[in-house]
Amino acid sequence: MTGTAVDLIWLAPAFALLGFVLNGAVAFVRPNAKTVVSIIGAGVLLAAFAVAMVVFRAFVGLHPDEPLIYRYWSWIPVGTLQVDFAFQVDQLSLVMLMVITSVGSLIHLFSVGYMKEDPGYARYFAYLNLFVFFMLVLVLGASFPVMFVGWEGVGLCSYLLIGFWYSDAANANAGRKAFIMNRIGDFGFMVAMFMIFWSVGSLDFDTVFAHAPMALAPGGAAITAITLFLFLGCTGKSAQIPLYTWLPDAMAGPTPVSALIHAATMVTAGVYLVARCNLLFAMAPISSAVVAGVGALTALFAATIALKQWDIKKVLAYSTISQLGYMFLAVGTGAIAGGIFHLATHAFFKALLFLGSGSVIFALHRAYHHTHSHEDAQDMRNMGGLARYMPWTATVMWIASLAISGIPPLAGFFSKDEILAAAHARGHVEPVWFVFWGLGLLAALLTAFYMTRLMIYTFYGPNRTGEKEQPSLHEAPWIMTGPLVVLALLTVTGGLLNVPELYHGNAWLHHWLEPVTQSGAALIPVVPLSPSAEWLLVGIAVVTAIVGIVGAWRLLKPEALVPARSAPEERGFARVLRNKWYVDEIYDALFVRPLVWFSRVVLWQEIDQRIVDAAAVNGAARGARALGWANRWLQTGQVGTYVAVFVVGVLLVLWRALS
Amino acid sequence: MLLNDALVISAILFTLGVAGVLLRRNAIVIFMCVELMLNAVNLTFVALAQTIGVGGQVFVFFVMAVAAAEAAVGLAIILAVYRHKQSVSLQNMNLLKDG
Numbered sequence: 001m002t003g004t005a006v007d008l009i010w011l012a013p014a015f016a017l018l019g020f021v022l023n024g025a026v027a028f029v030r031p032n033a034k035t036v037v038s039i040i041g042a043g044v045l046l047a048a049f050a051v052a053m054v055v056f057r058a059f060v061g062l063h064p065d066e067p068l069i070y071r072y073w074s075w076i077p078v079g080t081l082q083v084d085f086a087f088q089v090d091q092l093s094l095v096m097l098m099v100i101t102s103v104g105s106l107i108h109l110f111s112v113g114y115m116k117e118d119p120g121y122a123r124y125f126a127y128l129n130l131f132v133f134f135m136l137v138l139v140l141g142a143s144f145p146v147m148f149v150g151w152e153g154v155g156l157c158s159y160l161l162i163g164f165w166y167s168d169a170a171n172a173n174a175g176r177k178a179f180i181m182n183r184i185g186d187f188g189f190m191v192a193m194f195m196i197f198w199s200v201g202s203l204d205f206d207t208v209f210a211h212a213p214m215a216l217a218p219g220g221a222a223i224t225a226i227t228l229f230l231f232l233g234c235t236g237k238s239a240q241i242p243l244y245t246w247l248p249d250a251m252a253g254p255t256p257v258s259a260l261i262h263a264a265t266m267v268t269a270g271v272y273l274v275a276r277c278n279l280l281f282a283m284a285p286i287s288s289a290v291v292a293g294v295g296a297l298t299a300l301f302a303a304t305i306a307l308k309q310w311d312i313k314k315v316l317a318y319s320t321i322s323q324l325g326y327m328f329l330a331v332g333t334g335a336i337a338g339g340i341f342h343l344a345t346h347a348f349f350k351a352l353l354f355l356g357s358g359s360v361i362f363a364l365h366r367a368y369h370h371t372h373s374h375e376d377a378q379d380m381r382n383m384g385g386l387a388r389y390m391p392w393t394a395t396v397m398w399i400a401s402l403a404i405s406g407i408p409p410l411a412g413f414f415s416k417d418e419i420l421a422a423a424h425a426r427g428h429v430e431p432v433w434f435v436f437w438g439l440g441l442l443a444a445l446l447t448a449f450y451m452t453r454l455m456i457y458t459f460y461g462p463n464r465t466g467e468k469e470q471p472s473l474h475e476a477p478w479i480m481t482g483p484l485v486v487l488a489l490l491t492v493t494g495g496l497l498n499v500p501e502l503y504h505g506n507a508w509l510h511h512w513l514e515p516v517t518q519s520g521a522a523l524i525p526v527v528p529l530s531p532s533a534e535w536l537l538v539g540i541a542v543v544t545a546i547v548g549i550v551g552a553w554r555l556l557k558p559e560a561l562v563p564a565r566s567a568p569e570e571r572g573f574a575r576v577l578r579n580k581w582y583v584d585e586i587y588d589a590l591f592v593r594p595l596v597w598f599s600r601v602v603l604w605q606e607i608d609q610r611i612v613d614a615a616a617v618n619g620a621a622r623g624a625r626a627l628g629w630a631n632r633w634l635q636t637g638q639v640g641t642y643v644a645v646f647v648v649g650v651l652l653v654l655w656r657a658l659s
Numbered sequence: 660m661l662l663n664d665a666l667v668i669s670a671i672l673f674t675l676g677v678a679g680v681l682l683r684r685n686a687i688v689i690f691m692c693v694e695l696m697l698n699a700v701n702l703t704f705v706a707l708a709q710t711i712g713v714g715g716q717v718f719v720f721f722v723m724a725v726a727a728a729e730a731a732v733g734l735a736i737i738l739a740v741y742r743h744k745q746s747v748s749l750q751n752m753n754l755l756k757d758g
Contacts, residue, residue: 637753637754640682640749643680644681647681
């Protein structure tokens with residue numbers, strides 16, 4: 001307890017939990033009380049944001065070098081394992097807190113408009129509030145188990161919200177897929193926790209990070225295994241190769257959910273975890289290379305798939321996977337501040353892109369609903385020319401797509417550039433990072449290309465929605481465009497968080513995070529780039545982005561597109577990309593089918609039916625019956641027989657006793 | 660020697676009792692054979708009391724008391740069985756085996 005406003009930190013998750021309880025109650029009692037739900041749902045988030053601001057101001061006033069830890073109650077006291085339910089307030093968790101509550105508030109406001117007509121309105125806001133609660137527990141938790149509670153909780157809310165429209169089997173299956181893929185990652189997280197406890201003897205962040213350098217040999221097998229298992233957890237939660245396939249399917253949920261959970265906050269939990277454990281990763285160079293390599297590879301791989309998707313949300317989903325790859329490239333390289341910086345700016349522009357696409361989908365859905373048509377409201381082949389109907393949405397989407405492409409001076413330029421520069425700088429020490437840098441640069445080119453493709457096909461060229469629907473196309477209500485504009489402002493100005501010294505900025509975020517990152521950074525070999533090399537890298541990155549945008553603008557002809565229902569199949573390589581490199585099919589053949597076969601034939605038909613049922617259960621009964629049949633001749637019912645046996649027995653005993 | 664003769668008679672009586680229980684079918688005869696065995700044992704007690712101690716004689720009284728009680732209960736059971744089955748032959752009493 002510091003006696004300052006930082007002590008109020010518990011209020012932020014408490015508000016979100018309160019929102020869940022109230023909205024959950026309303027969902028049961030009076031599901032149509034939408035005004036009440038809107039006020040509670042968005043209100044608690046704004047309150048949490050206000051708490052975050054107050055805490056932030058107070059924390060800046062204190063400016064402690066050590067994290068402030070609030071222990072509320074003893075949670076798991078078992079022998080030497082002592083886990084308290086405790087929150088940790090430090091520079092890193094505060095950045096996350098601000099991002100979650102600010103972007104979360106805007107998305108809650110947007111949802112008020114987007115979900116207005118939905119019969120599950122109260123349930124939706126209850127889930128969304130619960131998600132924010134768990135997300136705050138995740139970033140505020142002061143130990144691995146508390147963080148894990150949030151980690152699992154956000155997974156649960158993600159599952160609930162992906163399958164929000166559960167009456168459609170495809171949506172429910174998408175939710176299950178997300179849950180199961182995450183389970184694989186969670187296994188890694190738990191094994192890592194067990195190993196940490198086994199080798200360090202504690203699970204509190206401060207104790208672990210204080211004792212790890214003594215308890216574990218740097219670069220040794222133990223620390224490498226721990227960090228690789230942690231990273232397995234990250235690949236599940238943050239949708240990296242090889243566990244990324246759930247995220248595109250997660251687009252089955254409502255679009256604001258995609259914006260909040262599957263773009264801005266939950267999927268960045270893995271990045272946060274690596275940043276939190278940056279000391280452990282810095283001690284394990286192999287793991288760091290794996291993190292950076294997987295990140296760079298994912299960034300490029302997902303970007304190639306995004307090139308050929310027609311579903312506007314799928315493009316953004318693969319774009320999210322790709323951008324998360326950048327963040328892992330950053331934190332794997334040791335540029336923790338760069339990764340968190342990209343996390344924050346990505347939260348702004350990707351939330352904006354998703355909400356913008358939500359606004360587009362909302363307009364198309366309404367138009368199709370008007371004419372009772374069953375066309376796909378998310379297919380870009382059914383869009384086109386929407387800039388005329390939705391000028392606000394088109395403008396903010398342009399800002400966001402230029403930001404994600406890395407055009408200065410928007411937010412994405414600074415953060416992406418910092419990541420690529422960090423990878424290049426580490427390449428001078430370990431040349432493999434040059435490869436990662438190249439992959440990242442190539443992904444940047446593709447990013448600019450597919451984002452421009454999305455903009456062209458959605459907003460330019462002739463409209464392909466349909467003759468009858470065109471009069472119904474118009475801009476969304478202010479409750480939806482308002483958050484878009486605010487996010488656009490954040491996207492424009494977000495770069496100011498961390499303007500590098502190259503442009504005479506003060507690299508605020510970098511210095512702010514130093515208390516968290518310095519112990520890890522001390523272990524990582526860095527050769528600082530000269531200003532001329534940095535300028536060269538910036539030049540390469542910007543030229544790459546411009547080439548991507550101009551290339552897309554010149555190559556793609558929206559006039560040639562036809563609506564989705566009459567569109568031809570792709571051929572050749574385009575078809576491979578359209579079908580996502582057939583990764584789902586490969587996983588199906590490699591894992592799902594063998595597992596189903598093994599379960600059905602071996603486990604069910606052989607082990608369960610033959611061994612358990614036939615041999616064990618029925619076998620025991622048959623054995624008892626045979627034993628009874630063998631012994632029934634002893635039971636004559638004649639007292640004389642029994643007495644004779646008895647006498648023989650007595651004689652035998654006497655004979656034994658006397659001889 | 661008197662003790663030896665007494666024990667031999669006792670053994671013969673006991674064996675007769677056992678043989679009777681095993682071989683006869685009539686419940687009353689079997690019952691009498693049981694009494695025969697009890698009395699064979701009584702005879703042993705009394706005979707051995709001369710050399711070992713007076714405890715044997717005391718025990719005989721207990722055995723006789725129990726035998727009296729047993730006779731009362733046993734005869735009552737046999738009577739009940741007879742009323743039920745019109746017979747006291749053990750061959751007819753095989754309810755323990757089904758069918």
